Amino acid sequence: MTRHNNWYVVYTYPNSEKKIYNELNKREITAYLPTKGVVRQWSDRKKKLEVPLFPNYVFVNIPPKDMWMVLMVNGVVKFVSFNGTPAVVRDSEIDLVKRLSSKANVVSNKNFYIRGEKVQVKEGVFSGLVGKVMNKKGMTRLYVELETAHLMFSIDIEAALLKKLD
Template identity: 40%
Template sequence: MCVSSPEEKWLVVYTKPKLEKKIAAEIASMAYECYLPLYTVARKWSDRIKRLRQPLFPNYLFVKINPREKFRVLSANGVIRLVAFKGEPVAVSDEEIARIRMIETAGCEITREHNYCIGEKVKVVEGVLSGLEGILVKRHTDKRFVVQLPLINQSIGVEIPMHCLERVS
């Protein structure tokens, strides 16, 4: 970790899917401070359950750099862009990064909250309905969704736990 200068800010890097750890290592090798928040998730296979460390914010990581040096970070293999607003990179405060680090290291169980919008196309990725796609028609509770699945030109409503859903692009 380098000593940071006052011009350095935490910028948000948007990455290709499933490459966050590799990109974080590459950016760190450029002598920049890089932060990829991780959480532990249990994944079940037919013969075992394994605990994996996954990015807390898929496709995103944080890099502390001088915004004038952003092109070095953008040159890293797998980086798509810096998150920007009105053409300027978005900076995250040191306090926000500290809060995320505190939550990550507290030892509490972390769950990712999904921000699906009503009318969004979703796919069931776990359970007996795995593979079915539908439209989110309403949010039933904070932990479950009602999804409309068009089958044989009809629609049915089904409650699906939110961890079983994935946004379809």
Template identity: 40%
Template sequence: MDWYVIYTKPKWEKKVAERLNEMGIECYCPLITKIKQWSDRKKKVEAPLFNSYVFVQLPDNERNSVFQIAGVVRYLFWLGKPAIVRNEEINIIKNSLKAPNIADISVTSFQVGDKIKLESGVFNNQNAIVQEVSNTHYILVLESLGCVLKIKYK
């Protein structure tokens, strides 16, 4: 069975995933732990890895059943068809989130256009192309996952 990507209202990812599970629809909303800072305190919170996206696995003929849930906006489309995510890509995300967190990463020798392989963190073992280098961050293109990664450093 294929995995599809549904687009949700902003900040509704966890609610939508919970309601999909209640309906018996297999879904996956990858979460990461972030430290949020307010003026008076810091707190660890679980936030979605991909804002406004939840992955669902269901037969093609049942795809419209997700629209019964409040917060679901539409399916993500690629080249005029609903975007399909392979099982191995979902497994890469799951395994990457199990990897130990790295607190400090410092890299100084990359140049725009360099092809690199990430060796730790959430996107471990993924190939990337350095798109931008600045004083505060790198921007990497992860072609296999179809996304852009921004890495900030101190």
């Protein structure tokens, strides 16, 4: 009999995503914790850190019958649910997050799109990606929503790589 696994999103206690991710791996539960690099400034030094792309969330790939095993991990609060049903994240959305979180941000000083405009990336590694524009401090920032989980993330991208959608 074929075992069917789904991607789910678990909500965690603050700042415990990495600990939960490691514990899930120890228990041989497939988990994914997308991260992004940030530079943190202290009074005496700067340090580059990897922080969760979605604070308080970890993705797990399990059959529905094994959801209880995830809830037994210390720090896991609950599964993200809609109308009482745990949200299933499509494989294509997980692949998109993996693709985006593995690439460096592209920064531009061009600023000719209007905030809230729906656009599509026309070339490059993000080709085909659709989102809404958020201009910030001379950069074009594209916000992307994972529809099935209602999670949002953003990328900085050259405005020249975008095309407006109606």
